[in-house]
Amino acid sequence: MAEQRFGEWVAVRRDGFVAELVLDRPQAMNAVSTEMARSIAAACEALGADRDVRAVVLTSTHERAFCVGADLKERNSFSDADLGRQRPVARGAYTGVLELPVPAIAAVHGYALGGGFELALSCDVIVADRTAVVALPEVSVGVIPGGGGTQLLPRRVGAARAAELVFSARRVAADEARELGLVDQLVDAGEARTAALELAGRIAAHSPVGLRAAKRALRLGQGLDLRAGLEVEDAAWRSVAFSGDRAEGVAAFNEKRTPRWPGE
Numbered sequence: 001m002a003e004q005r006f007g008e009w010v011a012v013r014r015d016g017f018v019a020e021l022v023l024d025r026p027q028a029m030n031a032v033s034t035e036m037a038r039s040i041a042a043a044c045e046a047l048g049a050d051r052d053v054r055a056v057v058l059t060s061t062h063e064r065a066f067c068v069g070a071d072l073k074e075r076n077s078f079s080d081a082d083l084g085r086q087r088p089v090a091r092g093a094y095t096g097v098l099e100l101p102v103p104a105i106a107a108v109h110g111y112a113l114g115g116g117f118e119l120a121l122s123c124d125v126i127v128a129d130r131t132a133v134v135a136l137p138e139v140s141v142g143v144i145p146g147g148g149g150t151q152l153l154p155r156r157v158g159a160a161r162a163a164e165l166v167f168s169a170r171r172v173a174a175d176e177a178r179e180l181g182l183v184d185q186l187v188d189a190g191e192a193r194t195a196a197l198e199l200a201g202r203i204a205a206h207s208p209v210g211l212r213a214a215k216r217a218l219r220l221g222q223g224l225d226l227r228a229g230l231e232v233e234d235a236a237w238r239s240v241a242f243s244g245d246r247a248e249g250v251a252a253f254n255e256k257r258t259p260r261w262p263g264e
Contacts, residue, residue, distance in 0.1 A: 004046075007039035012047065017204035018197065019053045021097075023060040023067055023119075030060050032115050033071040034086050037093035040119075044096030051263060054204035054211055056104045057196045058097065058123055066106075066132070069114025072141070087146075090115075094147035097122040101212050103203050107196035108132045108183065113171070118147030120183075121156070124215065127199065128183040129192040130174045137169040155222060157181045208263045209245040213237075 002014045009025035021043055023030040032040070047053050060066045070090065075083065097104060097119055106120035108128040117134045120126050128134075136145045136153065144150060145166060154162035157180055165172070165182075178186040187195045203211065217236035221229035240246055244262040252259035 006043040006046075007035055009033075009036045010039035010043050012043050014053075015197075016201075017052060017054040017208075018057065018200045019047055019050070019055070020057045020059055020197065021047065023058070023062075026062040028068075028071065028073075029062050029065040029111070030067040030116065031069065031071040031073075032067065032090070032093060032119075033074050034089050036071075037090045040093035041089075041096040044093075044100055048099070048101050051208070054102055054206070054208045055200035056100055056102060057193070057200045058104060058106045058119065059193050059196070060109075062110065064131075065111040065116070066108045067113075067116025067119055068111050069116045069118075090147070094118055094122055098148060098152075101215060102208075103200070103211060103215055105196045105200055107192040108134070109190070109192045114138055114145070114149075115147045118145060118149045118152070121152040122148055124218075125185070125196075125199065126183040127185045127187060127192050127196040128174055128177060129187050130189045132174040132177060132183065132192070133171050134177050134182050135169065135171040136166050137171070139167065140169040153182075207240075207245040207249055207259070207261050209240050209243045209261075210249075213240045 004012045006012065011022040011024050013020040013022060025031065025036055047056055078086065104123040105125045105127060106123040108120050108126055109131050110133065112120050112132060112134045114137055117136060136149045138145050150166065153165065161180060172180065172182060174186055177183045185195065213236040217233045221232040224232065244264045248259050248261060
């Protein structure tokens with residue numbers, strides 16, 4: 001399995017058509033510093049440009065935490081001007097994950113708090129194990145979820161439920177998180193990464209052109225009225241209908257064989 005480092009605390013591992021984006025700052029429970037945010041954004045830019053990547057899994061190396069959010073020790077040293085300058089860098093990390101053009105799966109264990117949970121929310125699917133604890137606790141330290149949480153959470157669980165979770169800042173353990181829809185799949189302790197990689201492998205067996213177009217339609221159509229959403233879907237369909245992948249998929253189906261996707 002090939003590995004590429006992006007700065008000190010982020011790695012990308014490649015296994016076939018699946019890429020694993022690894023948060024690797026265990027000494028700080030993967031708290032996202034300014035430099036780590038830059039590295040996440042750079043890794044996502046590289047992954048998005050790699051046409052051989054069909055699915056991304058977001059994982060972490062800390063035993064007890066997926067990611068505890070922003071590096072508050074670093075921020076404690078910031079002036080107001082420093083914080084303002086850092087904001088676009090921090091935002092770039094979350095946007096980078098959110099705008100990955102291929103399906104993205106978060107593998108969550110332990111604490112996923114604040115920006116850590118927002119990184120997971122920026123993925124398309126969240127697989128969590130039974131040690132997971134998720135929360136958006138920002139109002140308890142005088143700010144608000146600033147990595148997409150106020151927008152992504154209500155799209156998952158509805159406005160009222162998202163409001164209760166954001167306003168109360170409460171932590172939600174794995175079973176309740178699954179019940180509320182905060183995570184999508186719940187697996188045994190220690191199995192989140194394995195399950196997420198297995199799901200990514202199944203996804204990556206499909207047409208790369210189709211996967212990118214389907215994600216684009218899902219994301220762009222979200223929140224639109226039905227008629228506008230169907231126009232988004234039609235545009236995405238037209239982008240794949242005359243592709244080599246579509247021709248190969250139909251031929252492989254009729255010939256009862258595994259497709260050999262040209263990726264175009």
